[in-house]
Amino acid sequence: MRKCIVAALVSVVLLVGSQVARAEDNDTKVSLGVKYAHSDWQLKLSSPGGDKSFSPGAAELIGPSIGLKFSSNVFISGTVWMPATDYNIDFFPGTPSTGHATASRTDTDLIAGYMFIPELGVYVGYKSVDIKFNSDANEGTGTGAIKGPGVGIVGRVPLSKSVAFYGNAGWLKMKSSVSGAMATQSIGSVSDYKGLNAEGGLLFIFGPHASANWAYKLQSISGTDGATEIKYTQDFKGVTLGFTYAF
Numbered sequence: 001m002r003k004c005i006v007a008a009l010v011s012v013v014l015l016v017g018s019q020v021a022r023a024e025d026n027d028t029k030v031s032l033g034v035k036y037a038h039s040d041w042q043l044k045l046s047s048p049g050g051d052k053s054f055s056p057g058a059a060e061l062i063g064p065s066i067g068l069k070f071s072s073n074v075f076i077s078g079t080v081w082m083p084a085t086d087y088n089i090d091f092f093p094g095t096p097s098t099g100h101a102t103a104s105r106t107d108t109d110l111i112a113g114y115m116f117i118p119e120l121g122v123y124v125g126y127k128s129v130d131i132k133f134n135s136d137a138n139e140g141t142g143t144g145a146i147k148g149p150g151v152g153i154v155g156r157v158p159l160s161k162s163v164a165f166y167g168n169a170g171w172l173k174m175k176s177s178v179s180g181a182m183a184t185q186s187i188g189s190v191s192d193y194k195g196l197n198a199e200g201g202l203l204f205i206f207g208p209h210a211s212a213n214w215a216y217k218l219q220s221i222s223g224t225d226g227a228t229e230i231k232y233t234q235d236f237k238g239v240t241l242g243f244t245y246a247f
Contacts, residue, residue, distance in 0.1 A: 028069070032066055033064070039217075039237070048229065059105060065079040065242065081109075082106055088100070089103060105129065105131045123152055127172060128146070144178045148172060149172075151171055154166075162206070166215075168200075170197045191223070194221060199215050200216060211243075214240070
């Protein structure tokens, strides 16, 4: 799978580069925006001894986005999701403590893609999830990171002149790193995570420059800790809102 992702990444980068080299100045469009997400975090631990499910609840994320569109086919975009509120943790699986803890999360999404037709295209990208933990109990603090490339498809179906359905679905292959007890218990010593990254919703077009979107976003990844044979499944899901202005 990794070789396929690398090959797809190289292909799209070469395609983007060729389009950029040919594009006239008036073919290049820049868009700036702001995005918001209400993100629920659910964690499932599966082992020969049984399964445990745990939910740190929901947190609010907000951040800037930027997009570049070359001609009518090639696009590049990036979003940084920063914590507006923290996850509140009252119990963590596998620990004797019932103390309170918080977790703040920052996501970075980068993609480059090519639209074969106005309604359908493909993309390659890179995603990182950085989580900081802080506990008033014996687990203390910790940090965790899950990062890696992905590939997927993107689509858009006009419903009227001012409303369209849009969506994307991709496959992620990520690596994790942890520091501290809290991060180890939530992310585990998992070398590889794999899973789905998808979003679908409505795009509202206010004119030639302004638009807004409402969508449901899901990221579900899993991996097995080689030392404990525990399978960790991380689900981040929730509603997203955004506003974009194109120049």
